[in-house]
Structure formats: C-alpha cells, structure tokens
Amino acid sequence: MAGVNKVILLGNLGADPEVKYLEGDNVVANLRLATTESYKDRNGNKVEQTEWHDLELWGGQAKIAEQYLKKGSQIYVEGKIKSDTWQDDQGQNRKRIKIRVLSFTMLGGRSDSMGNEGGNPTQQSQPTSKPAAQSAAATSSGPDLSPAGDDDDLPF
Amino acid sequence: MAGVNKVILLGNLGADPEVKYLEGDNVVANLRLATTESYKDRNGNKVEQTEWHDLELWGGQAKIAEQYLKKGSQIYVEGKIKSDTWQDDQGQNRKRIKIRVLSFTMLGGRSDSMGNEGGNPTQQSQPTSKPAAQSAAATSSGPDLSPAGDDDDLPF
Amino acid sequence: MAGVNKVILLGNLGADPEVKYLEGDNVVANLRLATTESYKDRNGNKVEQTEWHDLELWGGQAKIAEQYLKKGSQIYVEGKIKSDTWQDDQGQNRKRIKIRVLSFTMLGGRSDSMGNEGGNPTQQSQPTSKPAAQSAAATSSGPDLSPAGDDDDLPF
Amino acid sequence: MAGVNKVILLGNLGADPEVKYLEGDNVVANLRLATTESYKDRNGNKVEQTEWHDLELWGGQAKIAEQYLKKGSQIYVEGKIKSDTWQDDQGQNRKRIKIRVLSFTMLGGRSDSMGNEGGNPTQQSQPTSKPAAQSAAATSSGPDLSPAGDDDDLPF
DNA sequence: TTTT
C-alpha cells in the first residue's frame, strides 16, 4: 500500500489533441507526446531516440488542451501511469499504458495559434474564468490545485 | 510565468513534529527531515552526507503529521521551495528556505506508535474518517487530492 | 528534441527479481512493482487501486537487485518509460511499456533477508565493496552517480 | 540513511550566468532562476508569486551554461538541495540553500544568442564536440549520463 | 507523428 506513481514528461505533441465530449458533461482529450533524448554512441555519433507517450486528460484540462494545444506544442506534464486491460478479438488479454495527466504547462510555443497579443511564449494562460481552467494554470507550480476530476475515480 | 517548483524528499525525521494551532482553525506543523546520501570518495572510503530540510505542513496534513509522525519516522514528501525573508535585529535582510509540503507518505515504520495490528510496514494508513486524513493518504500517488490549504495563498 | 522522460515509483515487489545473465558480461533483472493508491469514492468507501509496473535493470543494479530484493521488498525507483515493439504470432504490431530503472533505493524492509543486525529499517546499505553497489546506493539522492550501463544505448 | 533529495525546477534566468574559473581546471557557474506560479485568490483575482532560486553548476555544465544561457533563458533543471553554513561577521551561524544542478535542458528560447540558424526554439543542442557538452545534452531525458563532477564530493 |  501507499505508493507513488509519478511521471514527468517534457516534449512535443505529434498531433493535435483528440477530444471527445461524453455524456454527463465529461470531456476527455488524448495527446501523443514525443520525448526525445540524444546521446553519443560508442563511436561518438550522435543518436536520437524518441519515445511516444499516450496522454489522457479529463475535464477542464481536456478543454484547455483542446483550446491551446496543437501539433508541435511543447509541454511539461505531470501525471501517473495507468494501464488499460481488455480482451482483443482473439480473446487474448491485452494491456495498454497511458499517462493520466494531472497537470501540464505550455512552454515557449511560437504561440501562433493562441491568438494572444504579441506572439510571445505563452502558457495555457488566462483561460478565462472557468474553475477548471484555473486549475490547469495553477498546476504550474504543482498539481495541488487540481479540481474534481483529477482524482482517480473514473469520471463516469 | 509558468514555472515548476517541485521538491521530492525521502528521509527520516530528526525530531517529533512541532505543531501550532493558530487562530481561525489553522494548524501548521514543522518537521526536520534528514536526507542522507552516501558515496565513495576518491580513496574508496564511504562518506555519508546528510542534508537537513525544514518542512512546513498546513491544515489537515499538519494534523496527520502530529498524529502519526515522530522522531525517526521515514517519509516520502512532495512539495515546493518557499523562502521567507525578514529583517534580523541588526536590520539585515535575511532569507530562509522551507519546503512547503503538498503531500507525504509514511514509509516502512515499525509502527509502534500507530497502534496498527501486526507491525507490518505502514503508511499514514486508515487514518479513520477525517477528510483531511483521506487527502493525505490519497496523495500517495500524486498530490492531486490535496484539500483546501494546500494552495499557496497563505492560510491566514 | 530535448525532452524529459522521468518516472518515480514507490511500491512493493510482487515477486522475486528475475535475473538473466547474458553473453558479454551483461545482466538484466526484471521486477514487478505494485504502486497502490487509496482514495474514497463518492460514497465515502475506501477504494484501493493497484498499478503494476514492469521494471528493467541492467548491469550492477541488476546484481544488487538480485542480491537484496525479493518479493515484498519496498523500493523507491527513478527511471524512464521505454517501449518495446514487436510483431506477435498473428503478425500484429504490438507494444509494451517497461520502466528502465536508473536508480533505486531500498526502503524500510524488516531486513530479514539482508542479514543486517538489529532489524532496523534498511536500504541497500553497506552492500559491501562492489562498485555496482556503491552506484545504487549513491543514486539515492540523485541518479548522478550511475555507472556505465545506465545510459540508454543498449547494453549489447 | 538512504535518502532522496531531488529538486525539479522550470523557470527563467533573472541574470546572465556568473562563471568562475578556479584552480585545478574547475569551473562553477551560478544562476538565478525564477519560478513563477499564478493562482486566483479568494476574490478571484489573479496573483503571481515568484520564487527565486540560487543554482550552482560545476564542470562541463557550468561551461555550457556560460556558453548558451543568459538573462531570460527558460530552462528545466534537476538537482538537489544543498546548504552552505558559515559564520557571519557577527560570529553568528548562518545557512544558505543552493540548488546543486545535476542536469538541465534549455527550452524554447528565441535563441537570438545562440547564433543558431533560423531562430527556432533551441536547447543546449549540438554543443559541438566537448564531452561536457554531451553530458548536458544527454541529461535531457534523465540525469543518467552525468559525467564526473556531478557527484557530490566537492570538486576541490 | 513532434522537436532540434
């Protein structure tokens, strides 16, 4: 009991967010995030290695993602590992891992999509007045302000 | 804007928690936490180096700390760095750093103080029914369930 | 480029380590780690949710794991997410995620397996003189002392 | 024993790095990093709170910082808390905390200082051939490739 | 499929 399951990622989106509005006022966004690491191999050649992560955001954070993120966006993410298990059509047990995002922060984007004045680096800033939006902004210094929906009990 | 300020500590308490009940139903607990690292120096001798951290907990977490932690307790902590600045009696500007705890988890205690059956490794488990207790337990997998008081606006 | 891919886990092993000695002096250990989170559902009932993680350790850390860890051991882990992809016997592309461990620390075991005197909380402490042991111990305060083999270029 | 002392920061530099070359081929860089968090107070007004951190880098990382970082640079940092203690001129014991940087990654700067072609977001990328440079680049996905000098034994 |  009493565990810690924490993931910290910083990378770029490989595609625009995929957002689904569900019954009961629920929203979920799925993101594909690339984290690339480069190192030199034994011959001194630079090697790049990219890992792709499936991110899942719920509620207000999903809406913020839909509104401000797009292919190429650079974000910092905190979350946890969550596995889905199911049976495939052959009746085989399958497992898939996703990162359940608890907070994220937009980084130094070129902001062309945010319509913000000036074109400077932006965050998911000033997401108007929605409480959920506030939460995502607040998370910049820690996931402590996360609103309902961030908990792990499934949102439906 | 949009920063991350996150601290992760795992160590042992150097003393029992110091808890103060303030006006307005506020509670604050101060803890001294030691994190010890050992390494070998250039001569292959093992060296231990201990860093002492001043932790500050508010609200429900302070109460849980008061109830379950004591000198020697091993805990895992997530928080952020916060500085206090003031003038000393010479009129000099002074600064002090504390770790504002956002969540913590008790580890492998010998549980003699928790009255739990069996003496197995325990956490701040089963802290009965208090909502605050729930919050601290929940934080084990992320600080997302933190209750009021975890935000950064000062609690008074 | 320039990404961060970091995982922090704290939990218990579901089984003894599985260790394989490979050609070329390489060793790999596979661990199953459970991180359990508990929270109250909307009805106030306590719910426990366990996530199982597949950990992979190489080199000296694999040997330390073999020597000191066993089913039930509580450990703190830092690592990164790594995916394996392959084709299954139906010719389908499959993907599996593992946690590549970069450092770990043993926590508060009751040490019955480590033969340490006294039964106090122990870590992978004093793992005698092996350099590998030193590395794993050192990582407790940061993965900075990781020895060869911690890099991401595959060890064979 | 066996502790974890980890700090993760993401913010902007308040000034250019201060770099000192010491005897014995040692280099140290000091940085001032701001992490800003914004939240709404109880009246719904947006409040910004900035924490300033003193960072210390050694060796190759200090050189990379000198070469690529400047006032305003946005960086992601991993490190640990380290305290200095000394006696002030009144003979009083004083303590100061610094963040010992173990790895860092440059983020989405507008790169005007790096002379890189195009003005796109850059990291401390391709820092040519210096081994130290490699180390800092490598740290982007984890501090596991840190070279000598990242250890905690003082570099002189 | 991102980014440099």
Add this chain to the structure above:
DNA sequence: TTTT
C-alpha cells in the same frame, strides 16, 4: 532580477 526572469517570464507571461
């Protein structure tokens, strides 16, 4: 003293 940064950044938005």
